[in-house]
Amino acid sequence: MADSDRLSAPGCWLACTSFARTRKGILLFAEIILCLVILICFSASAGAQAYSSLSVVEMILAAVFFVIYMCDLHNRIQFINWPWSDFFRALIAAILFLITSIVALVERGNHSKIIAGVLGLIGMCLFGYDAYFTFPFRQQTHTAAPTDPADGPV
Template identity: 80%
Template sequence: MADSERLSAPGCWIACTSFSRTQKGILLLTEIILCLVILICFSTLASGYSSLSVIEMILATVFFVVYMCDVHTKIPFINWPWSDFFRTLIAAILYLITSIVVLVQRGNHSKITAGVLGLIATCLFGYDAYITFPFRQQRHTAAPTDPADGPV
């Protein structure tokens, strides 16, 4: 039993890490790291600002694990593309609002850094929402209108 686990582990590891080399995997990893850096900057401010970074970092990690382990194909009752699209769209809007509020308040260097990084996160989440939009990913093929043999 130990031999079968040992032999299947490298294949599983390769399958799991191959997702991190895709465009979506790189975006999700970047979102996780950026949320962590923003969380560190926001930690000097009021806790209300840091909760956005915590929630988005957790959600990005969940989606990264779901896509990495191919769970999205095993749980079909959740519409993963729409869920991911709304996650990224809402994150972009909330980061934009939070960043504007933080930058308007003016303050120490940590506040300014957090506001600028929040604007960068807005762009990143907005781009992720753009490439994740489900209608953009579907390809439309024309349906045949008449049978090949002619009218019946």
């Protein structure tokens, strides 16, 4: 193995893991973990396996967006509008988790189904915050107008 390969590996690892320390990285990682816990709770519940498909799909989508942002692919692949895609993913997930959690809590199953319903409401809040945080118009930067006169200082 050449010295350049050995030296570039820590830099690549540092570049990839630096995203995990950002607010977006922490949100996506928390979404992945929460979806996994909800999946386990729904799978443990008798007769509630139909609800687990939402957490599987959202866990996979959150992992895909985590990898895309971590590897900086959102700047390399320009034909997809990543902020809008991420916004709609999080918004739809929040709405679907709200509906699924309410249905699971109203049916009054066993304890794992109730826990999954409550965690789904927490997931709804997490995905809703992610949708609010990634709203594309909110991220636009505003440049301040110059305050000095155009002809120079007086």
